[in-house]
Amino acid sequence: MWIIAVPTSGKEGLDAIVHEDLEKAPYITLVKVENGKITNVETHQNEIEADTKSPQLIRRKKANIVICNKISSWSRAYLSVLGIEIIDGVQGKVREAVSMFVKGEISPIPRDLREEWGI
Numbered sequence: 001m002w003i004i005a006v007p008t009s010g011k012e013g014l015d016a017i018v019h020e021d022l023e024k025a026p027y028i029t030l031v032k033v034e035n036g037k038i039t040n041v042e043t044h045q046n047e048i049e050a051d052t053k054s055p056q057l058i059r060r061k062k063a064n065i066v067i068c069n070k071i072s073s074w075s076r077a078y079l080s081v082l083g084i085e086i087i088d089g090v091q092g093k094v095r096e097a098v099s100m101f102v103k104g105e106i107s108p109i110p111r112d113l114r115e116e117w118g119i
Contacts, residue, residue, distance in 0.1 A: 002033045002064055003033075003061065003062055003063045003064055004033060004066075004101065005029070005063035005067075006018055006028070006029045006030075006031065006067050006094045006097060007022045008027045008028070008043070009025065010027065011043040013029060013043060014029075014031070014094050014095035015094070016029055016043070017092070017094075018069055018090055018092060018093070019069065020069050020070060021070045022070065023071075025046050027046055028046050028057055028058065028061075029043045029044075029094050030063060031098050033102060036102050058079065058084065063084060065084070065087065065101070066079060066084060066085070066087070067097045067101060067106070068087070068090060069088065071088050087101065087107065
């Protein structure tokens with residue numbers, strides 16, 4: 001089971017757009033995936049007054065994957081220490097991002113390394 005956290009510009013759930021910046025996103029959309037199928041979607045208002053709030057919200061909601069466009073080095077380090085995997089450089093709708101992840105089209109391991117390692 002995965003709980004995927006995605007910073008979003010709106011609260012439209014799977015149709016929300018991935019926000020450009022994790023720490024400045026007004027919302028965090030959480031998508032629960034079990035056996036390759038989406039079983040739950042929640043959207044939470046992000047506390048954006050400090051860069052540390054987004055990672056703390058993600059931790060409290062027990063996400064184990066973050067899919068985002070950009071992430072600060074502090075947030076990356078904080079989440080990585082907690083064992084939360086990060087996939088950055090992703091744009092578009094939450095639905096598309098989650099689908100790409102489930103299909104293995106995006107991964108915490110960069111594409112060039114996956115190809116080199118044959119995974």
